[in-house]
Amino acid sequence: MTSFISHTTVDCANAYELSEWWKPVLGYTDVPGDPNLPGHEECMIVDPAGVRPRLLFIEVPDEKTVKNRIHLDLRPVEGTRDEELDRLLAHGATVVADHRGKYGPGTGWVVLADPAGNEFCILRSEAEVEATS
Structure with a gap:
């Protein structure tokens, strides 16, 4: 079961x-x-x-006081990670940490927070991942 x-x-x-x-x-x-x-x-x-x-x-x-123990990892359905990042920032998300390029050019992710401070990540799109494989 x-x-x-x-x-x-x-x-x-x-x-x-x-x-x-x-x-x-x-x-x-x-x-x-x-x-x-x-x-x-x-x-x-x-x-x-x-x-x-x-x-x-x-x-x-309770108010949020520490880093989330679990979070959402999002991939853009269309477009690129950076285009989606721009859209989410315009929508009110804030950058917590920027890990773009952490594993070489065109890699990585950005940690964001929603208006309540909950962290989530924006990853590269599947098309971006496939293009660098």
Whole structure:
């Protein structure tokens, strides 16, 4: 017998605001027939195609104080890592650490934080990886 990941949960101070921030980052929507609304303490967002993992945002009283023990690694669906980085920065993400070129030209990733301070990484697109293999 085995298990599967139902969803990833993100603790936060405002579930609605953070779920709204993440929807355009991932191209996700609210659960059909169950919209997230201001004041909801739990907000789930889903991939409209139902292929990618769901994210659940839950309000907790604790503030984030240390590095995440688990985080999301994102790859651009289209375009390059750097184009996606520009889009995410314009959307309100902040750079935590820049590891581009860490393993040679055209390699690496950038660690970002969402408005609640949760870290996530932006990696090179699959096309970029294949072009340097």
